[in-house]
Amino acid sequence: MNAAAVGAPPGAKSLVDRFDALLGRRVSMRGLALLRVLTGPVVLLHLRPYLSDSLDGHTYRDAFHHPYAAWYPELPDAAYVALLWLAAIAAVAMSVGFLTRLATATTFTIVAYNVFLSTTHFHNNRAYLLIVLGVLALAPTGRELSVDAWLRRAQKKPALTQSAPAWPLWLLRFECSAIYAASGLSKLVDPDWFGGTVTWQRVVRAREDLNALPDWTVSLLTDRAFHTGAAKFIVLTELFIAVALWSRRTRYAAVWVAVVFHVSIEASASVQVFSFLAIAVLVVWAVPSTRDRILRVDPTDESQRRLATLVRGLDWLARFRVETAKPGSRLEVVDRDGTALHKGAAVAFTLSRLPLTAWFALPALLLPPVRRARRRR
Amino acid sequence: MIVVAVVLVQLAFIARGYWSDHKEFAFQMFPESSTWRADVVRVTQDGRRVPVELPWSGYRWDVLVPNRGLPYPSVRHHADAGLDNQLAFLEEALDWVARNTPRDRETRYLEARVTSWHNDDPPQVELIRSDVRGGTN
DSSP states (O other): GGGGSSSSOOOOSSSHHHHHHHHHHHOOHHHHHHHHHHHHHHHHHHHHHHHHHHHTOOOGGOOOOSSSHHHHHHHHHHHHHOOOOOOOHHHHHHHHTSHHHHHHHHHHHHHHHHTTTTTGGGHHHHHHHHHHHHHHSSOOOOOSSSHHOOOOOHHHOOOOOOOEESSHHEEEEEEEEHHHHHHHHHHHHHHHHHTTHHHHHHHHHTTGTTTTTTHHHHHHTTTTHHHHHHHHHHHHHHHHHHHHSSSSSHHHHHHHHHHHHHHHHHHHHHOTTTTHHHHHHHHGOOSSSSSSSEEEOTTTOOOOOOOOOOOHHOOOTTOOOEOOOOOOOOEEETTTTOOEEEEEHHHHHHHHHHHHTTHHGGGGGSSHHHHHHHHOO | HHHHHHHHHHHHHHHHTTOSSSSTTOOOOSOOOOOOEEEEEETTTSSSSTTSSSSSBOHHHHSSSSSSSSSOTSSOEEETTTHHHHHHHHHHHHHHHSSOOTTSHHHHHHHEEEEEEEETTTTTEEEEOOOOOTOOO
16 A cells, blocks of 8 residues: 555546545555554553442442433443453453454443443543544454454465555544544633633642742743733644644644643643543554655664664554665665655654654754755655 | 544534533533532421531432532532533432432432532522422422
């Protein structure tokens, strides 16, 4: 699967045709496969309080709960608890990719059943988790990064195609963007929020929690005028992420800002699994094509060899094909548009395309030598 | 079709968040700085008003209602998901406790005198009552 296959096909006649072609085109499922791996631990974190209660002999029924509908089926306690543990097992199976489709569908079904049992179970982070699990259950994400794929190889069966129609990916991209947009818009239209009243009051009321900070920081954070600007910055940040994710020119900036945004939220508020899930979902914005960049390394050069090892270990989105160059060659990376980068620029570019190192390496792409190198063909 | 349907449903949920107390899939994060507190009492058959902070008939309010920011209503709290959402949960909690305390033979209904501060607006006071408990009239 290469990038050329991801572009719009010629001859699409109308907007509807083009939309249909976009959704139906086969693309790499690598991003969704990686998200599947990352979502398993998120599900376990989500289930932890329910499982912990069950070990103490408690279920939701022992305390205040409020069903969405009288007809919604409720199970006897033993069956309910068994279902929760089945969800935990299914989440592990989903994450490692064992009976992937069945495990993912089971995880989604049970998590959804549990969340919809009571209005008290519902939180924004759980809504997002349901959306992610629903999309993962619809897409064939078990053909790579999975025990299923390993078993096929071990049994010497032919590998299944790793591409599939793009619509689940586009659906999750829409949901990801819609969440930032909905949050930002609700604040934009609320004069108390956009004017800074909400953030100012929250900080002032939590003043005791700021004691560890220097006096000047506390003074700044509790200054009403500071929040007049800060609130607008927060709202515009959310809206920027929602919009900028859609353009390849601004996508990396949006992802970088989104990571900072979620780390800041995690440090300042209790949002259950939201931060980890939201950062994990960002992988769906990777171009859905694989091995379309080439990293050429000289195996006799220790530093180049180390970079190749790093890439083989951390290239979870399968961005690179690692090739051996002649002894004495410079380190070279060839991007999918044919641009060749060497030495430091090649290292910065390579690290900026690996999920774990991207956030640290992306700013290096703004350095003048790297920018110059990327402009050269 | 699935994609179009999901997109339309998602947009509908986002719009619904602007008027519904419970804002499922509307993703309005940290919507308000509003706070609230409530004096919750049990109103007994003989007209006494007993604070729920005092255990009764083997029940404790904070055990019955440990979630959604409701276990200690007399303490002023932030309304995490907005005031409307918080007070809807409080009303539902009163009804749930009224219906699910069978050993209690003296309470007629539960009542909450709620003081709420919407962001930096002046405080509002309102009274919320549970349904009258069956068999206690």
